[in-house]
Amino acid sequence: MTPHSPGLRDRIWYGSGSIASAVTAAGQGLRLITGTILHDVPAGVSFPAHQANLIAAYRDAWIAAHDTTPPPVAVAASILPGTTPVLRRAYAEYDLDRRTNGPAASRPRGALEPTLSADLPTGMLMSPVHHGEPAAVADAVLADPGLTAADEVVLFLPPAFGLAANIRLLTDLAETVAPKLGWVPDTFH
Numbered sequence: 767m768t769p770h771s772p773g774l775r776d777r778i779w780y781g782s783g784s785i786a787s788a789v790t791a792a793g794q795g796l797r798l799i800t801g802t803i804l805h806d807v808p809a810g811v812s813f814p815a816h817q818a819n820l821i822a823a824y825r826d827a828w829i830a831a832h833d834t835t836p837p838p839v840a841v842a843a844s845i846l847p848g849t850t851p852v853l854r855r856a857y858a859e860y861d862l863d864r865r866t867n868g869p870a871a872s873r874p875r876g877a878l879e880p881t882l883s884a885d886l887p888t889g890m891l892m893s894p895v896h897h898g899e900p901a902a903v904a905d906a907v908l909a910d911p912g913l914t915a916a917d918e919v920v921l922f923l924p925p926a927f928g929l930a931a932n933i934r935l936l937t938d939l940a941e942t943v944a945p946k947l948g949w950v951p952d953t954f955h
Contacts, residue, residue, distance in 0.1 A: 800817055
């Protein structure tokens with residue numbers, strides 16, 4: 767790479783939607799993040815199960831190519847704990863919109879037209895939205911094999927939610943679900 771940037775390769779995350787691309791990323795020494803749409807999913811396999819298989823394939827390929835421990839793997843996920851009845855309804859409506867309209871769901875005004883709809887081609891699946899009462903959301907996340915296989919979660923927030931709604935969502939997540947997943951906030955001195 768020109769110009770040379772020491773450690774750059776260690777900071778690049780490759781967004782993968784298929785096992786083949788995850789294996790390629792591992793071979794090239796790139797970190798892995800899986801997105802909210804996966805490709806080449808065999809019939810009858812769920813999104814979470816395929817995501818877990820993709821992560822395992824990446825780690826196996828990394829070890830084969832580099833003979834070292836793989837770096838952390840991240841996944842993008844919608845985790846929406848509803849701490850009030852109003853929020854639970856809003857998150858359920860977002861989930862329905864996403865399942866109905868696919869990537870076009872919750873599009874902010876002025877956003878580009880999506881290239882995919884909810885009617886995905888055979889072999890493609892969209893990630894679930896984990897929403898509801900905070901305790902149920904935590905249980906769903908802990909039962910999701912794709913999320914539990916990952917080392918890090920990148921939150922996929924509803925695109926059209928405003929700043930205040932996203933701050934509320936992140937605060938509720940940090941206070942209700944994240945501690946049940948083992949997250950402890952950093953303390954700054």
